[in-house]
Amino acid sequence: MPQWVETTAYVLYARPLGERDKLCSFFTQRTGKVRGVAKGARRLHSRFGASLEPLSEVRLWYGEREGQELVTIGQCELIESVFDIGSTPEGEQLIHHLVELVDEFCPPHQPNDRIYRLLRAILSSLRVVEGDRARLLKLYFDVWMLRLSGFFPSLDRCAECEALVPRNEAIFLTIEGRPECVACQSAVRGIILSPLMRRDLRALLTEPPDRWIARAGMEAWSDQFVEFLRQFLSHVLEKELKTERLQEL
C-alpha cells in the first residue's frame, strides 16, 4: 500500500510521458522536491486541467512506496496560477529562471520552508510586472537563493584579513563569493561593491521584495550586478543556466 501525503506545492515542470501521462516535478512545502507521474494528464479532458503549469501553486495528494523514486499523483488542485505573469516575455523568462534555480538548489525530499516562502513572496510581487520590476525581483530572488543555500556572504568583513570594512568603503566580491577589502584584493574576477551597493544589498536581506524594489537609484548598479550574479551562479552550480543561454540566442 502506498503512503499518502497531502501538501501544498509549486509545480516545477510537467513533461509528456508516453501517450497519456506526464512526468511532473513539484517543490512541496512538507516534503521538498518530489517527482511523480500524473496518469492521464495528457488527455484533453484530464482531471488535472490547468493545474500542472510551471509555478502554479497547488494542493497535492501523492502516494509513495518505499524504494520507489517516482510517486503517484493522486489529486492536484489549483490554488493559484501564474498564467497572467507568464503571458509577457519577461514574465515567462522569469518563471523559467525561478523554476531552474529551485530545481538546481533544492535536493529531492528536503523541505525548505524559507525557500518556499521566498517563492511565494516573489510570485505575489510579480502580480504587477512593469518597468524594471521583473529584473529587480530576479536579482532579489537570486541573492536570497544564494544566501539560503549558504553561498552569499556577509559584506561587512574581509575574508582574507578578517577586518571589518567600514560602511563608507567599497568591498570586492569575487566570483567565488568571497568578500575582500581593497588592501587584500587579489582576485581578478568579481565586482567592486560601492558603499551604495553594499547599503542596498544589506537592505535586500532585511526587507520584503515589494518594499525593496521600491527603493530609488538601483538602476545605476543593478545591470552590472545582474551580470555578476549570472557568473556567480554558474560558478556555484558549475554550469551555465539554461535560462541565461536562451536569452543569448
Ligand SMILES: [Zn+2]
Ligand atoms: Zn582584508
